[in-house]
Amino acid sequence: MTAQHAGQRIRRTATLASLAAELGVSRTTVSNAYNRPDQLSPQLRQRVLDTAKRLGYPGPDPVARSLRIRRAGAVGLLLTERLSYAFRDPGAVAFLEGLSLACEDARVGLLLVPAVEGASGTDPAVVARAAVDGFVVYSMPEGNEFLQTVLDRPVPTVVVDEPAGVDGVDFVGVDDRAAMIALARHLVDLGHRRVGVVSSAISPDATFGFASRDRQRAAGYHVVRNRLDGLRRSLEAVGVGWDDVPVMELPANDRQLAAQGAGKLLDAYPDRTAIVSITDIVALGVLDALSERGISVPAQMSVTGFDDVPDAALAHLTTVRQPLREKGRAAGELLLDTSERPAPRTRMLTADLVVRxxxxxxxx
Incomplete structure (x- = not known):
């Protein structure tokens, strides 16, 4: 080993104390150069930074600093799906963009935390250990163990979409029931009475088949339950019994699965004139199935969605537009608002019918 290599091996990285000694200043002065630059003159701060660079000082330890000030400088986003879902599902992508914008404005980071239950899922300890200053909980089913883990931590939390009504927690969402009522009235006004439904998962233990009335009532996903309830109310108002409305449940919000589910629905109920889809992704799969069977839309079959993701407009889909990006930003702003909170806050955003x-x- 050469002397040069030996010197490199035993060389020590500069520390805050050694940098302070080199400059002839206090350790507080060095720390302020990084964390409170307004406390130093521009000239002194630049001298500290230049010397730090020359000596190889990497800056204050972020972990030690977070422990000292009791802040992690990051927001946690709890997802009920695997991480890839956040970048694959267009609704989740738009929501994530809005939340990211709120974090950028507040100069904090964003940590994605998957919350997948089951033997092959995520360990709830991941949530308990996450170094974040608060959580945004995105569309979690009722009774989810990860949600309870979040609520057990002494950090602020905002729930988005579901479950609503969690004690002491801020909420952001839309009125899914009212939005679906408006969409269903549109179909009713067009004369549709023989309606079928293709739905994303009704509960975490999702099945692939027709959902019974009891399963619908016990739906663990409040958003789906409320959308189904809005459709039921509108149809019953014109004399259509809900038992005459088949609901095909899918195991996931997936376009290919939706096409398969629509095929099963059409095989069992060939007299339908309209298919209501619980999401746009599902509706796009329904359109795929109808195209494959040579069924004309809307001459022979009307199709609706919910969300208004970008591909919905390309498909000329009648749907409900909800402000997905604004929903993410609103959740971030509520979480990062440090003002006094005498009571949990609710921010309901507007969802509008878009007829195409x-x-x-x-x-x-």
Missing amino acids: ATTGPAPE
């Missing part, structure tokens, strides 16, 4: 070319008068 996939709905028309019911065929004779």
Whole structure:
């Protein structure tokens, strides 16, 4: 080993104390150069930074600093799906963009925390250990163990979409029931009475088949339950019994699965004139199935979605537009708002019916 290599091996990285000694200043002065630059003159701060660079000082230890000030400088986003879902599902992508913008404004980071239950899922300890200053909980089913882990931590929390009504927790969402009522009235006004439904998972133990009335009532996902309830109310108002409305449940919010589910629905109920899809992704799969069978939309079958993701407009889909990006930003702003909170806050955003070319008068 050469002397040069030996010197490199035993060389020590500069520390805050050694840098302070080199400069002839206090350790507080060095720390302020990084953490409170307003406390130093521009000239002194630059001298500290230049010397630190020359000596190889990497800056204050972020872990030690977070322990000292009791802040992690990051927001945790709890997802009920695997991490890849956040970058694959267009609704989740838009929501994530809005939340990221709020974090950027506040100059904090964003940590994605998957919350997948089951033997092959995520360990709840991941949530308990996450170094964050608060959590945004995105669309979790009722009774989820990860949600309880979050609530057990002494950090602020905002729930988005579901479950609503968690004690002491801020909430951001839309009125899914009212939005679906508006969409269903549109179909009713067009004369549709023989309606079928293709739905994403109703509860975490999702099945692939027709969901019974009891399963619908016990739906663990409040958003799906409320959307189904809005449709039920509108149809019953014109004399259509809910038992006459088949609900095909999918194991996931997936376009290919939706096409398969729509095929099963059409095979069992060939007299349907309209298919209501609980999400746009599902609706796009329904359109795929109808195209494959040569069924004309909307002349022979009307199709609706919910969310208004970018591909919905490309498909000319009649749907409900909810402000997905604004929902993410609102959640971040509520979480990062450090003002006094005498009571949990609720921010309900507007969802609007968007009529396009996939709905028309019911065929004779």
